[in-house]
Amino acid sequence: MIRIKARAPTARAAVLPTLWGAVAVAYKFGCPLAQQDGLGARIATSAVFFAVGTGLIFHVRRALLRELRQVRRVARAAQSVVLRPLPPRLDGLNIAAAQLSADRGAIIGGDLYEAIATEHGVRVVMGDVRGHGLAALGTVAAVLGSFREAAHDEPELEGVLRRLERALARHLRERARAEHPANGGPDPDHPVAEEFVTVLLLELDGEGELRALNCGHPWPYVLSGTGVEPLTRAEPLPPLGPFPLPSALQAHPCGRLRPGDSLVLFTDGVEDARDGQGRFFSLPDVLRRAGREHPVPPQTVLRTVFTALLHHTAGSPSDDMALLVLRNDRTTACSHLLGARGSARATTDGPQPTTHR
Template sequence: MRWLPVLYVAGVLLLEPITPVEWPISFLLVALPLVTAFAHGPAVVAGASVFAVVFEGVLAGTPCCAGRSVGYLWDRHYVADYVCTALVGALGTILAAHRTRRERTLADVRFVAEIAQRVLLRPVPQRIGNLLVDSFYLSADAEARIGGDLYEAVPTAHGVRLLIGDVRGKGLLAVETAAALLGAFREAAHDESDLPTLADRVETSMNRRAEQLAGSEVGERFVTAVFAEIRADEHAVRVVNCGHPPPLRIRHGEVRELDSGRSAPPLNLGMLVGEPYPLDVYPFRPGDQLLLYTDGITETRDPDGAFYPLVERLRSWAPLPPQELLERLHHDLLAFSGNRLRDDTAALTACLLPGREADDEADDEEDVAVT
């Protein structure tokens, strides 16, 4: 784009000698300021405008151009062309100044969004004890950068605690709700000794926040979430599911949904049921990977309307470590959707590294779900 004005002038020069006299190609230079305004600032556009007027005069006053015997420097048609070019140049300069200001504003907004994303969704540690952890986030709106999907991994005295969530709705309210939930989780993860109590405390925080909000949709401002816990002293993963897509366990090419069918209501709706959060425990041995994700992934569609086949894709990527697995998932989602995501997407993965002693006997255990 920056070389477009030069190419435009070169095209005019090529056409001028080969066109008849009654076709004054130099008139095309009237568009040069606007062509320049696409990629350059107001100073360059003003310079291009002056150049266009002068160059039109040179072409009009040169008898040899297009086989002319005399020049037409001050012919009324050419004078009108000079005036039009000057006016277009003034408009192009104003347009370039406006575009430059908008680009600077957009750059500032993107910078603020990136800072907000780092505060809200700060990068998770890639190594926590004997776990490899990684995450990624894709916003459906490329300019927004952040939305209502969230994740977190917190090392605590009770083990590594993971969270993935999806706030209902969009916009600033969703971001504020995600920030409130993450703040409550980061604090309570260190204090509560078991996962159901942790989920209940986060639920209480969300209820308290909802009561402080005005509007008719207070009761609908809920969050689907999965809480997971992996302790260093046992080969198991504890899961509390609050209305969220179940996590996936990847083991030797096998991909299994960790779903006991006892999902609790989404956060901020638990008061409607009043029952304790069900806790499910599944075997999780060295080499296993746990994938937590939001429904933006499974609801991604291709141009024909087909949903993204997450489980089938993961079966072929199972040997990949967490970082490479999420990179492959990231690029595959964009390719599958034709770079047109309809919803925010987030994913968090944890891989248990082999310990000093292999628990070979546990390989034959059946998966169980206990309260």
């Protein structure tokens, strides 16, 4: 848990307001000019009290700005722990990611993403918590913490998703008890019972083959030399939270990410962004402009999309937005080597299920 400790007012902080107040009182009751009823005396008295009031306002303003800077430093530290920066290169992949909060001045939103190289392949998660801002931070931390462990521990993608579901359910139960300890159990009418998270899980093996599990999240786009296409048009599962996962889960094969091609993951705040006339943001059109020169660096894709988004929304997005761009920079020889390493591990560990391959 991250706590922001408020500092008690110190004697030093109270010196200036006390001094200003003492000057005002001393002037009112000790200065002969303040006792006179003439116009000049009244103007002088008003000027003194105006100066004292202005000084107090500026002092309070400076104190509030100092506290605001301190809170923002804490928020940046929290973001670096919860939503840590992704490495620029990961197992032969070029990666770039960024997020934009809908709360003006906020640093942390309700979107989450992570990419991890494991012995089972590179595993990626992209998610969107209901709501935005600091209220969603606890849920983001619970889901990401579970993914970072399960991605290494679970040999199949289905096991990773079930771990995320259990972590989210445990977090929501604990949050409900903390907010209403007298209830003693989950309340279906409590707002926590309506929380949900959309989650997209991807697994990329050494040969570039993609497998995915999608719980209510937008499918990513593939940016290649031939254009922009959705990764797949399969129907996703419901979001995590309101409904349990089906007893039989099967990861969806999504084809192969060829060398030089990019995968663009995003949250629904991107395509749901509207301009002043209510028109939705067209992400595929922006990606086509960004990918005219193939292959395009992921950092260029991010910069192009976020610039277009801010222009489309006039700098005031109504929802959190996150993008993760992953480009396959593996050569053919490198891909064969990674595939051989994966086959050797599978042989060492014994026979593995092949129903989803």
